[in-house]
Amino acid sequence: MAIIEARSPLALESGVKPATNRMGVFARPTTSQGGWKSWLTTVDHKRIGIMYGAGSIFFLFVGGAEALLIRAQLARPDQKLLSAAVYNQVYTMHGVTMIFLVVMPLAAAFINYLLPLQIGARDVAFPRINAFSFWCWLAGALFFNSSWFFGGGADGGWFAYPPNTGVIFSPGYGLDFYVFGLTITGIASLVSAINLIVTVINMRAPGMSWFKLPIFTWMALVTQFLLAFALPVITVALFLLAFDRNFGSNFFDVAHGGDPLLWQHLFWIFGHPEVYIIILPSFGIVSEVIPVFSRKPLFGYPFMVFSGIAIGFMGWGVWAHHMFASGIGPMSVTAFSLATMFIAVPTGVKILNWVATLYGGKITYSVAMLFALGTVTMFLIGGLSGITHAAAPVDYQHTDTYHIVGHFHYVIFGGGLLGLFAGAYFWWPKAFGHFLSETLGKWHFGLMLAGLNLTFGAMHILGLQGMSRRYFTYSANQGFAFWNMVASIGAFTMGAGALVFAVNMWRSWRKHRANPVDVGPDPWDARSLEWMVPSPTPEYNFAEIPEVSELDEFWHRKYGHDDEHRAVRIAKTEDVVEKTGATGIHLPSPSYWPLVLACGFPLLCYGLMFHKERFSGPGTGEPIQFVPWAIGVGLLGVIIIAVSLFGWIMEPSTDPDDGHSHDDHGDSQSDHAGDLPAGEGELVSVGGGALVSGDGGDAGDSATSKNEDPA
Amino acid sequence: MSAATIPAPIEDAHDDHDAHTTTTGISNEKMAMWLFLGTECLLFGGLISTYLLYKNKPGSNPDLAGSPVKPSDIFDIPFTSATSFVLLASSLTMVFAVTEAMRGNQQKMRLWLVATAGLGALFLGGQVYEFTAFVKEGMGFTSNVASSAFFTLTGFHGAHVTIGILMLLVTAGLSWRGRLPASKAESVEIVGLYWHFVDVVWILIFTVVYLMK
Numbered sequence: 041m042a043i044i045e046a047r048s049p050l051a052l053e054s055g056v057k058p059a060t061n062r063m064g065v066f067a068r069p070t071t072s073q074g075g076w077k078s079w080l081t082t083v084d085h086k087r088i089g090i091m092y093g094a095g096s097i098f099f100l101f102v103g104g105a106e107a108l109l110i111r112a113q114l115a116r117p118d119q120k121l122l123s124a125a126v127y128n129q130v131y132t133m134h135g136v137t138m139i140f141l142v143v144m145p146l147a148a149a150f151i152n153y154l155l156p157l158q159i160g161a162r163d164v165a166f167p168r169i170n171a172f173s174f175w176c177w178l179a180g181a182l183f184f185n186s187s188w189f190f191g192g193g194a195d196g197g198w199f200a201y202p203p204n205t206g207v208i209f210s211p212g213y214g215l216d217f218y219v220f221g222l223t224i225t226g227i228a229s230l231v232s233a234i235n236l237i238v239t240v241i242n243m244r245a246p247g248m249s250w251f252k253l254p255i256f257t258w259m260a261l262v263t264q265f266l267l268a269f270a271l272p273v274i275t276v277a278l279f280l281l282a283f284d285r286n287f288g289s290n291f292f293d294v295a296h297g298g299d300p301l302l303w304q305h306l307f308w309i310f311g312h313p314e315v316y317i318i319i320l321p322s323f324g325i326v327s328e329v330i331p332v333f334s335r336k337p338l339f340g341y342p343f344m345v346f347s348g349i350a351i352g353f354m355g356w357g358v359w360a361h362h363m364f365a366s367g368i369g370p371m372s373v374t375a376f377s378l379a380t381m382f383i384a385v386p387t388g389v390k391i392l393n394w395v396a397t398l399y400g401g402k403i404t405y406s407v408a409m410l411f412a413l414g415t416v417t418m419f420l421i422g423g424l425s426g427i428t429h430a431a432a433p434v435d436y437q438h439t440d441t442y443h444i445v446g447h448f449h450y451v452i453f454g455g456g457l458l459g460l461f462a463g464a465y466f467w468w469p470k471a472f473g474h475f476l477s478e479t480l481g482k483w484h485f486g487l488m489l490a491g492l493n494l495t496f497g498a499m500h501i502l503g504l505q506g507m508s509r510r511y512f513t514y515s516a517n518q519g520f521a522f523w524n525m526v527a528s529i530g531a532f533t534m535g536a537g538a539l540v541f542a543v544n545m546w547r548s549w550r551k552h553r554a555n556p557v558d559v560g561p562d563p564w565d566a567r568s569l570e571w572m573v574p575s576p577t578p579e580y581n582f583a584e585i586p587e588v589s590e591l592d593e594f595w596h597r598k599y600g601h602d603d604e605h606r607a608v609r610i611a612k613t614e615d616v617v618e619k620t621g622a623t624g625i626h627l628p629s630p631s632y633w634p635l636v637l638a639c640g641f642p643l644l645c646y647g648l649m650f651h652k653e654r655f656s657g658p659g660t661g662e663p664i665q666f667v668p669w670a671i672g673v674g675l676l677g678v679i680i681i682a683v684s685l686f687g688w689i690m691e692p693s694t695d696p697d698d699g700h701s702h703d704d705h706g707d708s709q710s711d712h713a714g715d716l717p718a719g720e721g722e723l724v725s726v727g728g729g730a731l732v733s734g735d736g737g738d739a740g741d742s743a744t745s746k747n748e749d750p751a
Numbered sequence: 752m753s754a755a756t757i758p759a760p761i762e763d764a765h766d767d768h769d770a771h772t773t774t775t776g777i778s779n780e781k782m783a784m785w786l787f788l789g790t791e792c793l794l795f796g797g798l799i800s801t802y803l804l805y806k807n808k809p810g811s812n813p814d815l816a817g818s819p820v821k822p823s824d825i826f827d828i829p830f831t832s833a834t835s836f837v838l839l840a841s842s843l844t845m846v847f848a849v850t851e852a853m854r855g856n857q858q859k860m861r862l863w864l865v866a867t868a869g870l871g872a873l874f875l876g877g878q879v880y881e882f883t884a885f886v887k888e889g890m891g892f893t894s895n896v897a898s899s900a901f902f903t904l905t906g907f908h909g910a911h912v913t914i915g916i917l918m919l920l921v922t923a924g925l926s927w928r929g930r931l932p933a934s935k936a937e938s939v940e941i942v943g944l945y946w947h948f949v950d951v952v953w954i955l956i957f958t959v960v961y962l963m964k
Contacts, residue, residue, distance in 0.1 A: 165779040234786045242773035242782060272790045276797030279903070289892060289899035291801070296817045297808035297896045306797060658893040689921065 068691055069630045081630035083167035086577055088174045089153030090471060093464075095178055096145040100538065102185065103137035106130050108535055111495070115528035117516040127512035128195035129214060133185075135198030136218065139318065140225055141181045143452060146460045147321035148177075148232065151260040153471060155236060157570035158254040160245025160588060162581050165238040167628040168688070173232035175638030177225050183642035184221030187214050194218035197510065199311060199362075200281070202292035202303050207285045213649060219282045220645035226271045226278075227641070233267040236260065245569070247588035251345070254568040254592075255338060258345050259324030262352040266313040266320075269356075274310035277303055286648065288659030304366060308359035316355040318452055319419070320348060322459025323390060326412045329462050330394055332566045333409035334401025335607075337592060340393045347386035347393075354383040364432045365439040373432045380430035387423055391416060406564075407481030411462030414489050418454025422447055425500065440510075443503025449496040458488065461541070469559040473576040474552035480544040487537030494530025498523040561617040567595040574620045583622030633688040640680035647674015784941045788948045791911075795952050798907055799959055802900040806960075809895040817895035825888050826961050827881070834877030835957050838912075841870035842950045845943045852939035857931070860939060861923045867946065868919040871912050878909050901960065908956060911949045918942050 069081040079087060109130050113121045122130060152170065156163055164170045187193045194214040196205035205215050240261045244253070253261075281303065283289040290296035292303055331338045338344060360368055360376040394416050403409070425447040429435045438444055461484070468476045502523045507514065514520045562571040572594050573581060590596040600610040650670030657664030773779060810819035848863035882902070885891075892902045922942050925931045931938065 166783065230790060234783050234790070237786055238779050238782045242775055242777070242779050244774045268786060268790050269793055272794035273797050276794060276801070280801065283899065283903065287892065289903075290817065290896055291805075291899060293816075293896075295815070297805065297811070297815045299804060302801065302804060658891075689925075 069632060078630065080635055081171075081632055083163070083171045083628045083630055083634070084579060085152050085156050085164050085167065085170055086471070086579075086581075088170055089149045089151075091174055092145045092152055092177070093149035095174075095181065096142050096149060099137055099141035099181060100146075101542075103134050103142055104535060104538055106134035106137065108531055110134060111528040111531035113512065114514075114524050116525065117514055117518070117521050119513055122512065124512045125195065126192070128510070129193035131510065132195050132197055132200075132214075132218075133187075133193040136184065136194065136222070139198060139314070139452070140222065141184070143318050143456045143460070144229065145177055145181075146457075147260075147263070147318070148173075148229075150256075150325065150460070150463050150467070151236060151263070151321060154467065154570055155239060155257055155260055156243070157573065157577065157581055158257045158568050159240060159243060159248060160569050160582060160586050161239065161243040162585075162625070163628055164235055165243060166235045168631050168634050169231050169235050171631065172634035172637055173228045173235065175635045176228035176231075176641060179638040179642050180221050180224030180226075180228060183224060183645060184217050186642075187217035187221075190217070199307050200303075201307075202281060202284070202300050203294065205281065205285075206292060207654070211654060216282070216285055216649040219278045219285065220649060223275060223278050223282075224641045224645065226275055228638075229267050230271045233264040233271075236264045237268065240264075245585050245588050248593075251342065252588055252591045252593070253345075255327040255341065255344055255348075256321075256324035256568075259320045259327070259348050262348050263317050263320045266317050266352055266355065270310045270313040270317070273306055277306035277310070280306075282648070286651075288657060290659070301363075301366060301368070304363050305359070308362045309356070311362065312359040313352075313355045315451070316351055318456045320351065322415060322456045322463075323348065325459045325463035325466070326394065326415050327390075328568065329408050329412040329466050330397050330416075332466075332564050333404045333406055333412075334398050335404075335565075336397055336401040337567075337595075338393070339396035339399075340389075341591060343389055344393055347389040350386040351383065354379065354386070358383055361430060361435070364435045377430055377432045381427060384423065384427050384430075391420055391423075406465070407476070407478050407485055408462045408466035408564075410482065410485045411458050411465060414485065415455055415459040415462060418450055418458060418489075418492060422450030422454055426451065438503060440508055441503035442499040442507045442509060445509050446496040446499030446503060449492075449499070453496070454492055458492075461485075461488070466564070467570075468548075469563050470570060470575050470577060472549070472552075473559060474548055474557065475559060475563070476544050476548045477551075480540055480547070484537050484540045484544060487533050487540060491530045491533030491535075491537060494533060495527045496530075498527040498530065502527070560613075562594075562613050565598075565613070567592040569594055572597075572617050574618065578620065578622070580622065580625040580627055583618050583625070631688075631691060633684045633691060637681060637684035637688065640677045640684065643673050643677030643680065645674075645677070647671055647677055778937060781937065781941055781944070784944050788944065791948065791952075795904075795907070795955070798900075798904040799956065802897070802904050802960060805896040805900045807897070809897050815895075818889060818898070820888075820890050820894065821897050822885070822890060822901040822960075823964065825885060825890060827884070828961060830877070831881065831957065831961055834874050834881075835953060837870050837877070838874040838950055838953055841867045841874070842947055844870060845946045849940050849943045852936040855933045855936070857926050861926050864919050864923040864926075864939070868916045868923070871916045871919070871946075875909060875912055875916070878905065878912075904956065904960065908949070908953060911952070915942075915946050915949050918945065 069078075079091065082088065109122060110127070113119050113127060113130075152164075152174075185193075190213050192212050192214050194200070194217060195210055195212070196215055196218070200215060200218060203209060205218075240253070240257060280289075280291040284291050284293070284298075290298045292298045292300050294300065327338055327344055357379045358376055360372055361380045364373050364376075425443075429438055429444070429447065438447075465476050465481055468474070502520055505520060505523070507518070507520050507524075514524075559575050561574050563575070564571070569582075569586060569588075570577070572586065586593065594616070597616045598609060598611055598613055599607045602608050647670050650667050651674060652667060653665040656662040775782070806821065806823060809815070809817065809821050844863050844867040848860050848867060851857075851860035851863060882905075885898075890898045892899055919942060922931065922939060
């Protein structure tokens with residue numbers, strides 16, 4: 041595109057050499073577009089968002105395949121498709137994959153792509169850290185799944201309760217992959233959360249006060265706060281388990297005075313906010329989609345914001361409802377039972393506001409809208425069964441049965457994933473410049489909805505019949521056969537739905553390639569700022585940073601209202617949206633280091649896991665036997681991390697304004713690189729894009745200088 | 752290209768060029784560090800809770816496996832008080848470093864940064880000595896749950912101090928190579944935030960772990 045062509049000449053014209061060779065290998069890559077290589081070095085939040093999306097859809101199929109294995113095994117009594125040991129691995133890997141490698145990163149895809157656009161920014165606060173977050177997540181995801189090649193996956197359930205997950209009962213390496221894999225993806229999520237929180241707090245367009253912030257961005261912000269404060273807690277738990285499994289400590293060994301409940305507390309202090317981490321982005325998407333296709337503003341926007349914040353706060357006070365059956369005592373049970381019932385209130389407020397938004401609206405049943413409505417209704421079912429579990433006496437009956445499995449799938453699949461699908465159909469034209477097929481989309485939706493209810497509805501009944509979770513098979517005389525068959529039919533229906541989605545993505549892209557149709561910036565007549573920019577979004581997002589004066593700023597630029605408060609068009613969409621082809625906007629330069637740095641972590645973790653023979657060394661009575669190759673791999677990881685942190689700090693900036701008034705921002709961004717390896721980014725080139733005309737020899741120079749004047 | 756180019760609006764002062772103009776007026780870097788330190792509170796919170804849960808376990812039950820020696824039985828309070836004082840003193844030198852950075856006196860700033868790092872290293876040396884002494888007295892990492900929790904907590908803190916020392920030295924090195932211009936004096940302040948945090952956490956650990964019975 042024109043922008044990139046214009047950039048290098050601009051740098052030269054403004055009298056500064058692009059700082060390519062200052063540090064040998066630490067030079068920055070020079071182009072950011074064209075070719076697959078540019079994706080490896082990109083720091084563009086939109087491309088990172090797309091990569092998050094692609095990665096999570098890949099893992100959706102991995103986790104989906106694992107789900108189908110489970111359902112194939114359970115379809116009929118006394119099946120021998122999977123052994124008990126493999127079954128344990130498959131359901132654990134399914135759970136962890138779906139939560140950490142599908143729903144969370146898919147939400148991250150939307151948040152990365154949309155959050156800067158919705159607040160009128162050119163990128164996030166720290167673009168390189170953003171790229172690092174993605175690569176680190178991917179590294180952790182691949183590391184975790186590589187367990188299949190090292191003797192089998194994790195097998196302790198996604199919450200990995202010790203002592204069952206101790207090295208005695210689970211001597212394989214699957215749980216070490218779980219422990220270290222989640223630590224790596226945790227680092228990714230933590231730095232991403234800090235990055236995105238700073239972005240929202242600090243980089244909003246002029247005039248965008250807190251209550252003009254789009255609702256999706258609000259929910260994303262609450263999610264990032266939950267991530268930032270929940271992840272350190274599980275990190276502690278994971279470290280303790282890692283020490284137990286690999287270094288001979290006994291934190292969870294009752295014989296040594298260890299307390300398995302400590303794990304449960306630490307895990308669920310993370311794990312319950314995690315539920316809201318999964319659901320809130322989806323709530324945000326639904327709150328964007330429903331108003332657009334009802335042609336009404338979101339009912340009770342401030343209530344939506346405050347209920348989201350309330351959910352975020354109360355989510356910290358309900359974790360022990362996962363532990364009612366563990367003997368934590370009547371006082372704790374009562375307190376957490378009440379808190380759990382209370383959290384239904386803000387959630388109910390949200391449901392009410394969605395329904396009130398629909399009420400009297402001019403509803404278009406697009407696929408995005410269908411998925412959004414599916415989210416509301418399915419989440420309502422999951423939420424209602426959740427309230428029944430809040431009552432501890434009922435929960436004692438439900439604990440560890442399929443009733444619980446049915447409940448949380450209604451929440452996570454029905455409430456979480458369906459909402460993310462709604463977002464996919466809604467924002468697809470913005471990201472890729474073409475629509476997904478509505479016909480195939482309706483098949484996708486129909487199959488998903490039918491399959492979801494068949495599978496998870498049947499699970500509720502199975503649970504009430506007394507079928508426990510995690511049983512790898514059951515016998516014919518237990519009476520579970522019918523509903524298990526229904527559940528399995530439903531699961532394969534959802535599998536078909538997922539395939540239709542894949543076909544839809546592929547065919548829509550092919551059709552677009554053969555016959556490109558310009559969808560325009562605003563195909564849905566939508567409300568928030570991202571619809572003001574061309575589709576697909578140009579690299580620089582906004583040619584001119586918009587001044588915001590209203591909630592739903594873009595809508596208010598298109599529509600005013602008459603005396604009876606009916607919406608009337610006051611401007612043509614074409615006149616309000618941004619034009620294409622702006623040039624000469626500084627963007628953060630691409631960088632190799634996020635990718636290289638991320639590669640170090642799995643290597644380090646392989647080294648830690650395999651550094652000694654499993655049953656040797658401290659605590660076993662055997663002399664320690666080191667494994668040289670593993671120690672070598674671990675050291676290689678450490679070297680890569682150290683070198684890339686150094687490279688990251690020393691990386692020169694290619695900002696052509698360098699050497700003018702600014703002291704080079706590229707270089708001096710050092711220092712707190714230590715624990716937060718990702719140092720600081722180069723917001724300079726983002727926040728203060730010097731917008732100059734690219735047509736003419738000296739234009740770049742003069743405009744740049746003009747920009748300097750006020751500085 | 753020129754035909755498609757839109758005219759170039761020169762940006763208004765508010766979102767002008769100056770990277771340090773943010774919505775709140777606080778720089779992104781500083782805000783990120785504050786947030787990061789917030790998350791660190793939960794990390795240390797979890798580790799301190801673990802220690803408190805386990806500190807009196809050893810010896811509480813004759814059937815319990817592992818050494819009955821509690822960490823609190825063998826603490827050398829005067830020695831650890833001295834190293835704690837060294838670490839606290841490093842916060843003072845850090846303040847001097849930040850002040851000199853703000854004044855633009857890079858040479859003195861480097862001096863104070865190195866002094867801070869040196870005091871940090873002295874504290875670390877004390878920790879290494881203390882750990883060695885404990886192991887000699889029979890309390891290793893795997894002796895019992897309390898010793899594991901003790902070494903995990905203090906070890907994590909020691910790792911944080913190590914990272915802090917590296918950050919101080921890198922900052923001093925960058926300044927020495929002339930790569931820390933006056934406009935980036937805030938970097939020193941941000942490193943300082945981290946350093947003070949590590950000190951404050953130590954005050955908490957020293958009180959809760961060493962002094963409270």
